[in-house]
Amino acid sequence: MSLSSELAVSASGLIKNFGGKRVVDGVDIAVPKGAIYGVLGPNGAGKTTTLRMLLGIIEPDGGSRTLLGASHPRDASDRVGYLPEERGLYPAMKAKDAVAFLGALRGLDLATGRKRAVTLLEQAGLGHAVDSKIRKLSKGMAQLVQLLGSVVHQPDLLVLDEPFSGLDPVNQEKLEAMILAERDRGATILMSTHVMAHAERLCDRLTIIAGGKHRFEGTVDEARGMLPMRARYVPDREDPGLAAFLPADAVQTPAGWRFSVPDGGVEAALKRLIEGGYGIAGLSMERPGLHDAFVRIVGSTAAGTPPAEETQA
Incomplete structure (x- = not known):
């Protein structure tokens, strides 16, 4: 899809310290209007703190x-x-009332919120739970109810922090x-997410x-393009x-066998194999996935001790 040049969210050089430790260190964000934009990183990377700074929560x-043209996000x-x-x-709230209540916190009147809540719950396959109390719902159903409460007022910007966490595949x-x-x-x-599959399917751009x-x-394709194509080769026989x-x-x-495709292509490698007396029982080209690119970009930082920001902010 073609993205707008106008930015819905922008940030430059965001910094946040907790307890003398810098947990966000110079992060830039530029979210085009109308895009699905992902903030990716391992657990403890600073994603939640970054989102909360963008929203003006901290x-x-x-x-x-x-944020949406406002230098003070809460405006x-x-x-x-x-x-x-x-x-x-x-x-103790009914599902429809919980959705309407969350909308009311954003300025939507309760009567309109309840009407929209019923429609949204039905569209989400939760029509049977409209009048069910939250305590009676499964974790996944309750999470969908909370998501509906975040969209019932039809916002211009929807911010989701690890939205897929704890959901089964059907609810995902x-x-x-x-x-x-x-x-x-x-x-x-x-x-924000640390699950690459969702970002790969959904995101127009990501950081x-x-x-x-x-x-x-950049884009998912730009991230994947940082790695060479891979070849998978199955010989007609194996020997040392x-x-x-x-x-x-x-x-x-x-x-x-898996190996990176050389700059000149795979033909030279195949020629050596054939001249060496090895046949080709199978050959395929594999494009690097976002997960592979993520591991390359993040590198050893993912193995470090996560900062305490996710629980402090």
Whole structure:
């Protein structure tokens, strides 16, 4: 899709310290209007703190941000829907009332909120739970109810912090469909996640944060393009001498040998194999996935001790 040159969210050099430790260190964000934009990173990377600074829930120690044209994010709060990482609904409330209540916090009148809530619950496959109390719902159903409460007022910007956490595959699929529907309605989506599969399917653009620092910004294809194509080769026979005819980075797996495709193509490697007396029982080209690119970009920072920001802010 063609993205707007106008930015719904922008930030430059965001910094946040907790307990003398810098947990966000110079992060930049530029979210085009109408995009699904991902903030990716390992657990403890600083994603939640970054989102909260963008929303004005906490103030940065350095840097600047603009939210829907407002330099003070809370001035635009009624135009924003927010699903925090820590889920929370009143357990005694009925589902439709919980959705309407969350809309009322953003300026939507309760009567309109209840009408929209019924429609949204039915569209999400929760029509049977309209009058059910939250305590009677499964965790996944309650999470969908909270998401509906973040969109009932039809926000211009929807901010989702780890929205897929704890959901089973069926509810993950429902959530993906709801995110796409909001984008098609005209909303901008800003979501954090550490699950690459969701980002790969949904995001128009993304930024990767690790150790509180900005590591990458661009499209999924641009991230994957940082790695070479991979070849999977299955010989017609195996013997100890085969490895000498393969590229230096070749690794044997149960599905065959895998190696990076050289700049000049795979033909030279195949010629060496054939001249060495090895046939080709199988050959395929594998495009690197976002997960592979993420591991390359993040590197050893993902293995470090996560900062305490996710629980302090």
